Amino acid sequence: MPENNYPKLHNATWPGIVGKGDDSEPVIPFDTMLEMTANAEVDGVKFDGVDLGLLGPHVDIDSSDDDIKRLADKIAGHGLNVGSLVAPIWGGPTLGTDDDRRTFVEMVRKACNFGKIFREAGIRPSGVIRIDSATSPESWAADPATNTKIIAGVFREACDVAADFNEQLAAEGEICWGGMHSWKTMIDTLEAVDRPNIGFQADMSHTLLYTMGYNRPEDRILPVDFDWNDRETLTAALKTLTDALRPWTIDFHVAQNDGTVHGTGSHDKTGRHCLATDPNGKLDVAADAGFWLRDENGNLTKKMKHICWDGCMFPNSVMHMQQTWNDILAMLIKVRNAHGWYEA
Structure with a gap:
């Protein structure tokens, strides 16, 4: 039997930006992120592509169509495709002003135009536009019912533009x-x-924290006094979580987490992404990816045509080592070997 060639294996570019900047370490240049990704190789297997953060200074969201075509050529020149795109919506919080909400939708429109041009260039066979509410849990908690409606309304407008x-x-x-x-x-x-x-x-790092009830203890799945050596209880919690969210899941990040939150620079505390080889990681990454990539009966869903490693807020010294990206690629290969398929 041929080896699995789906889902395709992507690296993320935004870890060169997220948590970097003025009050942290310097941004890692876009070209460096591409080179590290393209140079990674494990037993003859290489990354198939990148998921792209449309974030400055890597990418100018206001790029002309010709600029976007040149960007497509640059990425393709490294032998890489493009998958999912991150829309830079944080200047337009959904719970901000009417102008903020218009900005949010406009950022989605601009991101969609990138996606269109990448598809036309033949380098984007799969992928979504990634968004969030660009607002804090504290703001939402002031009036949950009303604020959920407001966020949903902005998302609805953005969906109509994306359509x-x-x-x-x-x-x-x-x-x-x-x-x-x-x-x-x-x-x-x-x-x-x-x-x-x-x-x-x-994202496996973030969704692990869902089971722990960070920022919303009433939705915790794991017991408060949970022992991380209790794999049976963790497995049950992950099954509860994924059974609820899997029907909605259209994009998937492979990641590791040590059960803590982390933030650097201007990025608020969220799931602590750990290296693929981190001994403190709480997930059996290759096995636990199956909760997302297989249905409740253990059958492959084949919904995700590519998967992406998301590892933000690692020190620059770590990210400049080629072995870091080889280890990440090796973990993605393990996930594909366990939960992938072959297409001629």
Whole structure:
């Protein structure tokens, strides 16, 4: 039998930006992120592509169509495709002003245009536009019912814009974003949007914190005194979580977490991404990815045509080592070997 060649294996570019900057370490240049990704190799297997943060200074969201085509050529020149795109919506919080909400939707429109041009260039066979509420859990908690409706209304407008580009939007479940800071509030928000082209972006680091009830203790799944050596209880919690969110899941990040929160620079505390080889990681990454990539009966869903490693807020010294990216690629290969498939 041929080896699995799906899902395709992608690296993320935004770890060169997220948690970096003026009050932290310097941003890692976009070209460096591409080179490290393209140079990674494990037993002859290489990354298939990158998921792209449309974030300055890596990418100018106001790029002209010709600039976007040149960016496509640059990425393709490294032998890489593009998958999911991160819309830079944080200048337009959903619970801000009317102008803020218009900015949010406009950022989604601009991101969709990137996606369209990448598809036309032949380098984007799969992927979504990633969004969040760009607002804090504290802001949401001031009036949960009303604020959920407001967030859903903005997402609905963004979905309608995305539909014009034949794009799907994926809301990432991070505990730092209001209305999506727990697994239950995430589902409530998605249901309220009521559009066919919205779904959930699962990141294994962030979703582990959902089971622990960070920022919303009443939605905790694991017991308060949980012992991380109790794999049976952890497995049951992950099954509860994924059974609820899997039907919504349209994009997937492979990641590790040590059970704590972390933030650097201007990035609020969220799931602590750990290296693929971190001995303190609480997940059996290759096995636990199956909760997302297989249905409740253990059958492959084949919904995700590519998967992406998301590792933010690592020290620059670590990210400049080629072995870091080889180890990450090796973990993605393990996930594909366990939960992938072959297509001719």
